[in-house]
Amino acid sequence: MTTDGNTGKAAGSYTTDEMMTVAASRELADGTVCFVGIGLPSEAANLARATHAPGCVLIYESGTVGAKPDVLPLSIGDGVLAEHADSVVSVPEIFNYWLQAGRVDVGFLGAAQVDRFGNINTTVVGDYDSPKVRLPGAGGAPEIATSAKEVIIMLRHRPRALVEELSFITSVGHGTGGNAREELGLPGKGPTALITDLGVLRPDPETKELTLVVLHPGATVEQAREATGWDLKVAVNPGSTEPPTEKELKLLRELKARTEAARKGTSA
Amino acid sequence: MTTDGNTGKAAGSYTTDEMMTVAASRELADGTVCFVGIGLPSEAANLARATHAPGCVLIYESGTVGAKPDVLPLSIGDGVLAEHADSVVSVPEIFNYWLQAGRVDVGFLGAAQVDRFGNINTTVVGDYDSPKVRLPGAGGAPEIATSAKEVIIMLRHRPRALVEELSFITSVGHGTGGNAREELGLPGKGPTALITDLGVLRPDPETKELTLVVLHPGATVEQAREATGWDLKVAVNPGSTEPPTEKELKLLRELKARTEAARKGTSA
C-alpha cells in the first residue's frame, strides 16, 4: 500500500492521498455493514471506525465479520483481522451467507482501472490470451459489485486508471449505463461514488455516467479532465470537499504510524 | 428404546434382543465409518466399539463425527455424543460433506417396516392423506440409504414389521429388486443385511430379495416364516449364529447398566 501517492501534492498540511482517504471514510455511515477490500478501502474504512462510525461492521473476504484491527492489515487475512472480530467464518460462508445473502450495505473496492460507468478491470491490460499486463484477477470483487447494496470505489485519478474502454470487465458497475443493472438482474444498486485524490464522482441519475460532483481543496476541473481517460462530465457547480479536520488527520496518521511500527516490529 | 424386547424369549442366559444386538455388532469391522441411527443401531454400534471394533468412527446425524459415548444416547443429539467426539459439525455438513460425499462405509438403520427388498417405511401406515398411523417421518434415513456404501437394518421380526407391501417407501433398499439401484443411479450398494431377533437376512445376489441365511440359536425357520409378512425365502442350509460370548454379553449389559444409571442420575 502506498501511503503517500507518488505524485500526490500536499495541499496545505495534508497530502492528496490523505484527503482521498478522509473523503472516502466520510461516505461510511455509522452502523453500516461494509465489505472491505485491502489497501485504500481498508484504510478509509478503519479511519471511519476510528472517527465518526465506531459501530461499522467491517467484513473482510478471509472470513472476518466485525473486524476491529488496531493497525492496518497488509493482507486480506492478517491475524489482526481475526483478533477482535465478532466472528470468523469460512470463505464459503462469507460469500454465501453474508455477501450473497444481501447482508452487506457497502462494498468498498479498489481497482486497477474503471470506466465511465464504474465497471472495474483487475484482470488484464491488452488481449486476454496474450496480455500486455497480467493483473491479479477478480478476487472477491465481482460478487461484491453484484450483491452489496451499494459500492464505493477508491482509485487515484490517472488517465491510465480512469479509462475510455476496459480491456476486461472483471466486476460490473453500471454496465452500459441507464438501466443496465436492472436488466442484468443484479441485486445491489452498484457504484454510488468513485473517490479519487482529486474529487468525488457520482453516477448521473439517468445515464449512470460517473460525473465529477465534488473537488478536493486545491484540485481543479482542468486537472481532473486531464487525469481522466474519457471526456469527463462535470457537474454544473461542483462542490468542494471539506478539508480533513485536525482529528481526522491525527487519527489517520496515528493509524498509519501504528501500522508502520507493527510492520517493522514484525520484521525486526 | 426397549432394552429387552417385550416378547423376546431368553435363549439360555441371554435374551433374543441381546442376541440381535450382538449379531448386529459383529457386522461392523474395525475402522469402519458408520452413520448410526438412534436406538438398536446405536446400541449395536457402541457394543462393536467396546468389543472388536474400537477404531470405528461413529457418525450421528446431529453432527458428531467419531462419537465415543460411554453411555447410550437417548436422543440423536445427546451431549454424550459431542463430549469425546473427534469433531462436531453442522447438520448441513454432516449430510453434505460426510454422508453425500461418500465417506460413510456403513449406514446402520432402524425402521418401522421393511419389505422383501429392504425398502423402509417410517412415514405412514395406511393412506398418506388420512393415515391409520402417522409415523415420525424420514429423518436422515433416505440419504443414508442412498449414499452409505452399504446399509445394515435392525428390526424385530414381526409380521407387522416385515411386510408384504409398504404403505410408503421412505428410504430405498433394493427398490423392485435386481438392478433397481443401478437403474436409479444410487451410489451405495444398499442393504447388505437385515438383522432381526430371529436371524440374519441377506439379499439374494441376483434378485436382491432378502433371504434368511442365518438363524440365531433357538430360533427356527418356522418361527421366522410366521413372523414375516411375505413368503420368506430361506437359504438351503441356513447357518447358525454363534451365541454371544461372555465378553460380549458382559460389555453389553455393562453399557446398558451405565446408561440406566446415567438416565436415573439425570432424573434424580
Add this chain to the structure above:
Amino acid sequence: MAHVADLREATAELVRDGDSVALEGFTHLIPTAAAHEIIRQGRKDLTLIRMTPDLIYDQMIGMGCARKLVFSWGGNPGVGSLHRFRDAVENDWPAPLEIEEHSHAGMANRYVAGASNLPFAVLRGYVGTDLPKVTSTIAPIKCPFTGEELMAVPALNPDVSIIHAQQADGRGNVAIWGISGIQKEAVLSARRAIVTVEEVVDELVPHPFQVVLPAVAIDAISVEPKGAHPSYADGYYDRDNSFYEAWDPIGRDREEFGAWMEEHVLGTENFGEYLESVRAKGMVTK
C-alpha cells in the same frame, strides 16, 4: 442489530399471525421458553418449520397455533409419538394440519439455500422414495456440465427464526457450543431472528466446537435461564429425560393436554413462573 429485550416484547414485536416460524434445535438447545411465549400470546395460522419437531411443536399444534408443518422427523425422541401432532394429522384436531415433508438432508439444504439467498439447493436424495409423490417441493435438476440428474429443493426463508443459545456478549454476539445443528442456517435464512440465551457475559471465551453468530444477524436477544428445558444446554444443565417420558401420557389425552397447558403455560406469566409451576408438580427433576 441485536438488542436485549424482554421475551414477551420481542415476541409481540417480531412474531405475527400467519408467519412462517422456525424454532430450531437439534435435541440440544430447544427454544422452549420462546415456544411457550408464542402460545401465551395466542399466535394463529403459523407455518411451523423445523427438521425435528418435538414437544414444543406438539404443544403449539395442540393449542391451535399452526396451519402447516414443514418438517423431516416428528417424534418424542427416545420415547415415541407426538400425540398432538398425530391427532392433528390423523383426526384434524384441533384443526387440520397441512404438512410438507422432507428428509433431513433436504431440510438442511433448504435452510442453506435460504441463508445463501439462493432460490433452491441441490442434493443427491429422494430418488426412488415416495416423498416426491406427496411433496411438491422436490424437483429434478440437470447438471449443466455433466448432464447428470439431481434433485432440487426450494430455499427456506422463515419470517422469523428462533433459537436458544448458551451466551451472548455485551455487543449481542451469540455463542453456541457443543451440537449446534442447523441453528446458524435457521437464523441466517430468516427475515427476523430472536435468540434466547442462558446468560449475557462480558466476553465470549472459546468452548469446544463453538459457533458465534454476529450481533448484526440477530434482531432481539432475551435472557431465559433454563429456557431450553427439558432439552439441555451444554455447560449449563443436562437433558431432563424423565420430562420427555412424562409428556407421553399428557400429550396422549386431549383433555389432559388442555388442562396441563392451561395450568402451566397459559396460567403463568413467563418461563420462570412456568418452571416453578411444573417443578411444584415434580415434573422438573433438576
Add this chain to the structure above:
Amino acid sequence: MAHVADLREATAELVRDGDSVALEGFTHLIPTAAAHEIIRQGRKDLTLIRMTPDLIYDQMIGMGCARKLVFSWGGNPGVGSLHRFRDAVENDWPAPLEIEEHSHAGMANRYVAGASNLPFAVLRGYVGTDLPKVTSTIAPIKCPFTGEELMAVPALNPDVSIIHAQQADGRGNVAIWGISGIQKEAVLSARRAIVTVEEVVDELVPHPFQVVLPAVAIDAISVEPKGAHPSYADGYYDRDNSFYEAWDPIGRDREEFGAWMEEHVLGTENFGEYLESVRAKGMVTK
C-alpha cells in the same frame, strides 16, 4: 485415516506427476514446506488449484511444475505482482501456463460442491462480467421452482489437497484456529489429503473460531514447524512481511529466481535446512 509421516515420504506417495493439486491457505497458514518438497521432488505437469496463488505458486510455476492454474486472485499480497506467474502468462516462460479463472465466490463454491460430492454449485455471480467469455466452466442454470436464472460452476475435486494447520492430536485429528479460509473444503473435496502441522499435541483444546478436521478425512500428517513461513500461524508466529517484500526483486528476475531456488530449495534437504539457509541470508526476520 491419518498417519504421521515424513513430508518427503508423504509427498512421494501422495503427489504424482499430472495431478491436480490444491495447496490452500488464505494468507494465514500457507503450506510453504509442502510446496518446497513438491519442487524438490521435481513434480511436473501439475494443475495447480488455489483461490489466492502467492509466493509458493510463483515458485512452483517458475520451476516448471505446473501445466495449468485454476485460481481467482494471483498476487504478492500487500506488495504487488507475482513475476513468475506473469512471466508464464505473458511470455510462456518457462513454459506456457493454461489458466482457468474464476471469482473467489465461484472458487469457494466449486470447493463446496466438490466436498459435497455434487457435480456443480450455484451462485449469483459473473453476470455482466467478461469472465464467462474466457472461462468455459461457468454456465447459466434455471431454478426449477421460480424460473430464475443463476450461474453454475463445476465442482473442484483435486487429486491432492495440502494445507498447513497449527496442531494434530494423537489420533490424527487436525485443529485450525483463527482464519481458516477454504481449508476445510479443500481437504474434504480432495481424493487425497496431506496436512502439515506445527506440532502434535496430546489433546486439542478449544481456541477461538477453531475448526477440527477428523483424522478419517486425512491421509498423512507431517510435522513441519514454521512450515507456513513467510505466512503466519496464529498462536505460533507472525507474518514475516519483509520476506514478501524481499521476494519481489528475486521473483522479478529469471536468473536471480533460478539461483535463489537452487541455493535455498533444491540445495536443501528439508524445510528445516531451508529455513537455516534463508535465515543465514537475513531473509527470515524472526
